[in-house]
Amino acid sequence: MKITTRGRYAVMAMVSLAAASRGNPVPIQTIAKRESIPEPYLQQLFLRLRKQNIVKSVRGPGGGFILARDPAEITVGEIIRTAEGKAARVGCRQSGVACGMIDRCRTQGMWDTLEARIEEFLDSMSVRDLFEDRAETREEVEA
Template sequence: MRLSTKGRYAVTAMLDLALHEHQKPVTLADISQCERISLSYLEQLFARLRRNGLVEGIRGPGGGYRLARPATEVTIAEIISAVDEKVDATGCLGKQNCRDGVTCLTHELWCDLSNEIFTFLSGISLSDLVNRPEVRLAAERIDDVGAREQPLHRSAA
């Protein structure tokens, strides 16, 4: 099973917003530069994230995006679902036509695994990730290298 770039990039961008949530709104250009994600791809992802109530756009000078809810209330599974990504370990994408149009012997096993992964991701909030020391350290390095306009405050925990 593999999560596509759509899901990975959406989680990365949302984590970037969460890391900077107590600062001014974050621009997609900043995320694009620091995370090395195409700006046009981010625009597509953020349209979906906005439609699903996960981010809000702030217009005007100093504008950008911020989380629509506290990071404690946004799960990784919710982000992945918002960009139409599926957590699916089956070979048939859940259609039960694994083997010449019929369900294979291990279909239910892979369905169970998919459910376990989704449950696992549902139990992890953006806040959980923000509070990991290794995530904060990586964010500081990325902000420094990307020359972010307003870097992560090192004193924040």
């Protein structure tokens, strides 16, 4: 499975938004600076995330972005699938083109199982889980 920079940046941005928001809109520039993500790239990601009801945009003075749902309801898998534009694929299926051997391939079941487990793992973690883990790690470092 290959998760591109787009997927990684989207997850980082959602955790950063959850940390900075506290119910108030956060300017995209703040997230871009905090996470060292180019702002134009982040704008493209947030457009995708907004279309999938993961974030909401707030216009005007004091505007920015907020999470569209509770961070416990937004999974890492949902963010990555939205950012990447497709489900992550493993091995020979990554290109989306069948090789012609799928019917007789003895390893295909293993790849299918691996894909399913990766999806389950990513869907088992929420933005809240990562936000809380990040806060706990910060507290340990400060102690």
